Every structure is written in structure tokens, then in C-alpha cells.
Amino acid sequence: MQQADWIIENVNLATMQNNGEPFGKIENALLAVHNKRITWLGKRDQAPVFNNANRVDGHNGWLTPGFIDCHTHLVYAGHRADEFEQRLQGISYAEIAQHGGGINNTVTATRKASSDILKRDALSRLRQLCKEGVTTVEIKSGYGLDLDTELRMLEVAKSLQDQIQVKVQTTYLGAHAIPLEYKEHADDYIDFICEQVLPQIARKKLADAVDVFCEDIGFNLQQCEKVYQSASDLGFRVKGHVEQLSHQGGATLIAKYNGLSADHLEFIRIEEIKMLKQNNVVAVLLPAAFYYLNEPQKPPIKAMRNAKLAMAVATDCNPGSAPMASLLLAMNQACVLFGLTPEESMLGVTRHAAQALALNQCKGILKSGYDADLVLWDIAHPNQLSYSINMHSPRDIWVGGQHV
Ligand code: DI6
Ligand code: FE
Numbered sequence: 001m002q003q004a005d006w007i008i009e010n011v012n013l014a015t016m017q018n019n020g021e022p023f024g025k026i027e028n029a030l031l032a033v034h035n036k037r038i039t040w041l042g043k044r045d046q047a048p049v050f051n052n053a054n055r056v057d058g059h060n061g062w063l064t065p066g067f068i069d070c071h072t073h074l075v076y077a078g079h080r081a082d083e084f085e086q087r088l089q090g091i092s093y094a095e096i097a098q099h100g101g102g103i104n105n106t107v108t109a110t111r112k113a114s115s116d117i118l119k120r121d122a123l124s125r126l127r128q129l130c131k132e133g134v135t136t137v138e139i140k141s142g143y144g145l146d147l148d149t150e151l152r153m154l155e156v157a158k159s160l161q162d163q164i165q166v167k168v169q170t171t172y173l174g175a176h177a178i179p180l181e182y183k184e185h186a187d188d189y190i191d192f193i194c195e196q197v198l199p200q201i202a203r204k205k206l207a208d209a210v211d212v213f214c215e216d217i218g219f220n221l222q223q224c225e226k227v228y229q230s231a232s233d234l235g236f237r238v239k240g241h242v243e244q245l246s247h248q249g250g251a252t253l254i255a256k257y258n259g260l261s262a263d264h265l266e267f268i269r270i271e272e273i274k275m276l277k278q279n280n281v282v283a284v285l286l287p288a289a290f291y292y293l294n295e296p297q298k299p300p301i302k303a304m305r306n307a308k309l310a311m312a313v314a315t316d317c318n319p320g321s322a323p324m325a326s327l328l329l330a331m332n333q334a335c336v337l338f339g340l341t342p343e344e345s346m347l348g349v350t351r352h353a354a355q356a357l358a359l360n361q362c363k364g365i366l367k368s369g370y371d372a373d374l375v376l377w378d379i380a381h382p383n384q385l386s387y388s389i390n391m392h393s394p395r396d397i398w399v400g401g402q403h404v
Helices: 081-088 093-098 103-112 115-131 147-162 186-203 221-233 250-256 270-278 287-292 301-306 327-338 342-348 351-356
Strands: 006-014 025-034 037-043 054-057 062-065 067-069 134-140 167-175 209-212 237-242 261-264 282-285 311-313 374-377 396-399
Touching (some): 062 067, 221 237, 221 250, 270 301, 287 327, 311 351, 342 351
Parallel strands (some): 006 054, 006 062, 067 134, 134 167, 282 311
Antiparallel strands (some): 374 396
């Protein structure tokens, strides 16, 4: 006899483990939860006896790991619908940024907003994500740029998990844009990040990782390397917005610093992919930004697949290039726009997304010992989740074994 707080039966499992089956599936299964963790899973007819366990009926649906959105900018004030209209008139994202709009527009609004307002708005976007089965979310700073607002953004991001059952991982993205007060002095701003902000964030334990925007309209390779060096010295893992609008060499830089993930990658060169693979860097695909910006070039998915590179999929939810709070839609976009298979897109929001956040020892797959972050879907096959838009929502969600 084995101990369990509750078990779910009459259910099929998309474990997302590498067990030789698509989606790591186990049909006619049973899964048991004890002390917030999965304690047993397998075929129903091979299950041990669980005395005193509550029984949940899975209605012959599919149970998946809780989804992980591993790249978002959920905390910000205001919106940029006016810039969306400008882009529809033919003005490019880069042109808007070069004229002081873009990210700096949101920086102005975010600096002015109280923490209560930031929290209220972020919470409403987070609720949308969680309704679709997201149980872990990464949230970046980067719309404050000054010390006070960056710290506030990270505090607000962390505080969201007191309001709603979700795990929040935070990332410091000081090198997101050159703030207006440092215009023409980007190197001084980088020094400010490295000398003033990063040490405080480390001391206050406000971030789990450090990100940069390596781009003509962001920061150059030398500036990004300076941030990575300081971040690594303080014990942070790094990641980056790289090769999105042009090739800069940011992906190779992330590999050199043993980073967690390289995000976007539309302009990565084929020969650079093996560097990511060798250093266990996850490729985070952000099809919503590609879609909104009408980007001219797709990431080289076939080469990534051939290299067996771990590919994650995330919303990039942000007010400029991806005003979208739907991870299911990002999965669909990853298939339609980039050519991922439905299985790859689901790995992208589970196992590979967990790896991008260094949570792959406890989240992202259904496995004994792993956190009981679970989503039950009324579907006949897990490939339906990538196939249809707005047709399926979770029947039940559990975070750490607790029903939400
Ligand atoms: N993530 C970002 O941070 C920038 N692009 C992206 O994919 C843009 C954010 C913004 O325009 O506000
Ligand atoms: Fe982003």
C-alpha cells in the first residue's frame, strides 16, 4: 500500500517525458499526489493500492504538466495601441524606437505608475495566462531602467504569487533600452547597471536571472558582455533577446556565458546553433513578436531540430511587440508560423520551458517526485491544444497538488 493525498483516474497522461511515445503519453492511467508532489504515475491496471486517498475522476480527458510561460514582460503601465496604428501605416518598430517611442514610451508610463496600479494591471494579464493552464511564469523588469522603478517592478512581479496560485520567476532586464537621461551615453548606463543596480538586486534577491536586448536599437555585443560578466560574477545565470531584428552575435555570447536561454533567434546563423546545443542553452521562440512585427525572417527551425536543440515557446507578453496574453495561441503560432509540430510546441511550454528557467529538476514533466502542477483537459488527443484557437480551456488546474 502506498500513501497519497489524492489520486486521479480515468485519465490519460501527456507526461512530456522521453518515453518513446509521442507526448510521453500513457493512456488509461492513474496519477497519485502526496505532499504537493507526484508520487506515482502509470497504467491504471498496474497501480498499487492507495488507501484513504481522495479520488478524482479525469472523465477520460488528458492530464498535462502545468504550462510554463518562460518569457514575459507582464509588469508595465499603459499601452501602445497608437504605435500599433503607426506600424500599420508603414512606420517600422525600429523607426518608432529611434524617435524616442517604443520601449521608452512604456518606461515613462511605468515610472509614473504606483506599485498598486502596476500590480493590478499585471495581475489581470496573469489571470488570463493562468486560465489557460499556466502555473509558472517568468516576468522581466526593463520598463523602469532607473534603480527605484526596476526594483519596484521586480517586487511587484514577485508579489503576484501572493494573489494567485502560480510560481513567478523574475529576471532583471536593465539593458532593455537606453533611458532618455542617458541618451548618447549608453556606456555610462551600462556602468550604472553593473555597479549600482545589479549588486542591489543580488543583495535583495529580487531576480533569478539577468537579460539584455542585444540589437541595433538596444545594446551592442560589448555592452551586453559587460552586463553578463558582472551578472555572472554575482552568481546570476544569463539569457538574452538576441538575433531578433538583425544578426549581432548575441547567441554565441550567451553560449560563452553558459546562459539559460537565447530568445527570438530569427537571424541566428546555422553554424552558431551547435554552440547553443553544446552549452545546453534553450532556444526560446517568440512567434507573437514575429507575427506583430511582420518580421521578414523565421528562426531556422529545421536546423535547430536537426541539432536536437531544446526549443521553448513563450508569449513575450509586452505592450510593444507582443500585446498577447495567451500561451495556447503562442503554441498555435509556433506551429503555423514557424513549422513546429504540435508535440514540439507542447514541449516548448513544458519540459523545455522548465529548462529555460532552470526548473527542470522539479517542473515541466509528469514524473514521480516532480511538483504536482497539473492541468486536466477535455480533449481526445494532446495535439488539439496546438491545433485550435480558443476552443479548449482547462477543466481543472492544480498547483503544487492544490486545486485552483
Ligand atoms: N521583447 C522585448 O523586450 C522587446 N522585444 C521583445 O521581444 C520589445 C518590448 C517593447 O517593445 O516594449
Ligand atoms: Fe521580450
